[in-house]
Amino acid sequence: MILWLLFFIFSILLLYFHNRRVISHKNLEKSSKKSLFVIAHPDDECMFFGPTITYLMKNHVEVNILCFSSGANDMEKRVRKDELYRSCQELGINQNYVSLLDSSIFPDNIKTFWPVIDVAAEIENHIFRNGIDTVYTFDEGGVSGHPNHISLFRAVRHLLKCSEVATGERTCFFFYLIDTMSTDKAK
Template sequence: MEVAAPLLCLVAAVLVWGVLWVWGSWERVTRPEQAGLPGGGSRTLLVTAHPDDEAMFFAPTILGLARLRHQVFLLCFSAGNYYNQGEIRKKELLQSCDVLGIPPSNVMIIENRDFPDDPDMHWDPQQVAGVLLQHVEANSINLVVTFDEGGVSGHSNHMALNAAVRTLHTEGKLPKGCSVLTLQSVNLLRKYLCLLDLPCSLLLARDALFVLTQQEAAQAQRAMSCHRSQLLWFRRLYVLFSRYMRINSLNFL
């Protein structure tokens, strides 16, 4: 008993420290002035390749930015017509965005033969950059969010978006004060750990971190359920187990 009491005190102290550390980390990543994010009222453009990207990969970011009172716009570079379901998928995208709090007037879908929904087709980053810049300027955007160089899933269309944004950033073509955040790709194990990945996400380097509450996670799942044409069995498993349905780690360019 004499040994057990100090041990229990030590365990309790470690648990308290852990809770305080996690809470402190949460406070740091949700305060825009500390996370380096633009403040409330900012205009953020989420750039995706296909309908369902916004729910499958970026729901924590969209809902996290809503907490920070950002006005979120979505620029989707294809209608997702790989299986000739483009018209259906456009409607599903608008429904998903409605669940996530993005009004139809803030959703822009590009239908251009130069940007087909096809993992075997490589989009020209310069062409993508030109279209993207037009939308950034037209909507007075001060934060652009898109995929990192890994594209989360390795999809060539995702990676083309990163290449385009990186080109604009490197060449100094983005408007003054416009920042770029990219969504971290993680390895396959971490990708399917769901909330169990949170310790890694907190410990590893990142510039911004968004973690959904239970209520927000249910909202993200409702958004994904709008994409009925895409809900094959493996995507249903994805919704249950993917960290991207709960956690987004992002870095500034």
């Protein structure tokens, strides 16, 4: 029993590290054509992923944004939605490739973890509908420890595990993480 448990834990760890790639412009997939940045809030795209998005745009990679929440109330939602679209415009991202969800399942809240299955379903939908080959999101620490950010990491990890189990093969998309509070690996 203990041996099976150890084997299971080892398999999960192997799967996780096999797919995980920390963002470094040197090791980004050269073959990537369509990337997806999974973010929790408007401003995440420039605050955490700005340099990577700029690098990809320069290298003619299509950049898609999937943002899960827009704000706590109607007024904030209007302002932040506008900010997101203008920020993406500054980064050179086609407005048609920016998706902003507005669901009570994903509240903008510093104390709330979002349901993994629901987040994963939205991401999976987006990947297959748009032919995404590379996904970027937060790591397990959410960079700032924000539960909304961490929920995105957990959902992508869930997707990776499910697709590996279903196909028995390597997953069909690459997965990059922004590294919490560390710049060592980006050098």
